[in-house]
Amino acid sequence: MIRVVLTDIEGTTSSISFVHDVLFPYASEHLPAFVRAHKDRPDVFRQLDMVAESAGQARQDIESLIDTLLAWIREDRKETPLKALQGMVWAEGYASGELKGHIYQDAAEHLRLWHDRGLRLFVYSSGSVQAQKLIFGHTIAGDFTPFFSGYFDTGVGGKKEPDSYRNILAELGVQASSVLFLSDVEAELEAAEAAGLRTAWLIRDGELPEETGRFVARDFSEVETLLRKQ
Ligand SMILES: CSCCC(=O)C(=O)COP(=O)(O)O
C-alpha cells in the first residue's frame, strides 16, 4: 500500500524550461555579485570552501571560484555547494517577486488531493532544500509548502545512487514498498527501484517508450490511476 509520495521537481512537478531558461540564467546573472558581497558570511564561506576543494582551486581566488560556479551552471552540474549558493541567490529573486515557481496544473491539483487524502508528500531534488522550499512556496498557483512533510537534497546522496533512497527510507522509518517515487529521469527510477521503492516515470512530452516494465505517466492524473488501483 502506497502511503508516501516522493517527488522530483524538474521535469516532474515543474517544467525543465523553467529551471533551464529562468532559474539558471537568473543564478548566472546574480551569483557573481552575491558571492563578492557575501563571501565572508559563514554559510557562503563554507560553500566556497567546498567549491575550492572540489575544483582543486586556490581558496583565496574568489574570481576563479566564481568562474568555476558559472561553468558548473552551464554544464548543469549537480554539485552540492553550487546548489546551495543557487538557493541563496534565488531567495532574493523570489522575495522581490521577479521569480515565480512553475508548477504544472495537474501536479498542483494532485499534490493537494493526495495531501488531503492523507498521503505523506516529500520532495527529493538536486536543488537544495532551501531552493525546494522557495519554488513550492512561491508558485504561480500559490504556496504548496503546507502539503509537504519534508524535503531531501543531495545531502542524502546523488539521485542516481540506490543508497540515497535507502537513506531517505531510514529517515522516514517506512517500508520501501510504501513509497512511490516520481521522476522524469530513468536512471533515478532505476536507483529508487534498486532500493525497493515503487516508481512512476513522468514523460510529459515526446514519444512513450515501449515495454519499460515500469509505470509510465503523462501527468499526475495518470499517477492517480496507479494510486487508485492499489
Ligand atoms: C529546486 S528547483 C531547482 C532545481 C535544480 O536546481 C535542479 O538541478 C533540478 O534538479 P531535479 O533533481 O529536481 O531534477
Ligand SMILES: [Mg+2]
Ligand atoms: Mg527531474
